[in-house]
Amino acid sequence: xxxxxxxxxxxxEQLARLKAxxxxxxxxxxxxxxxxxxxYTGELERLLDKYxxxxxxxxxxxxxxxxALAELRDGFDQALTDLKAAVTKAKDKF
Numbered sequence: 001x002x003x004x005x006x007x008x009x010x011x012x013e014q015l016a017r018l019k020a021x022x023x024x025x026x027x028x029x030x031x032x033x034x035x036x037x038x039x040y041t042g043e044l045e046r047l048l049d050k051y052x053x054x055x056x057x058x059x060x061x062x063x064x065x066x067x068a069l070a071e072l073r074d075g076f077d078q079a080l081t082d083l084k085a086a087v088t089k090a091k092d093k094f
Contacts, residue, residue, distance in 0.1 A: 011058055014080065015051070021087050022047045025094040043090055050086050054079040 026044050029037040057076040 011076070011080070015054060015058065015083075018054075018083055018087050019051055021091070022051060025090055028094045040093060043093065047083075047086055047090055050079070050083040054083045 022044065025040075025047070026037075029040045029044070054076065057079045061073060061076045
């Protein structure tokens with residue numbers, strides 16, 4: 001169980017960094033003016049939706065028993081991969 005707890009802690013840190021990047025994108029768009037913010041609001045919301053999905057999967061992973069751990073881990077890994085890819089892609093826009 002300590003490995004599971006350590007793994008969850010590492011993922012929490014990754015999610016916190018990605019959330020900070022998303023918020024940084026929002027701040028940058030706000031600084032550039034309302035037109036830029038309006039143009040990228042949809043993109044920012046999609047990033048936050050992906051973040052929420054990854055956070056939800058992490059909650060399931062944390063609550064899951066050992067039997068379901070492998071299946072839940074796969075779902076979480078995919079959600080985290082999707083979030084990282086979306087943040088990386090959005091970086092160029094901001």
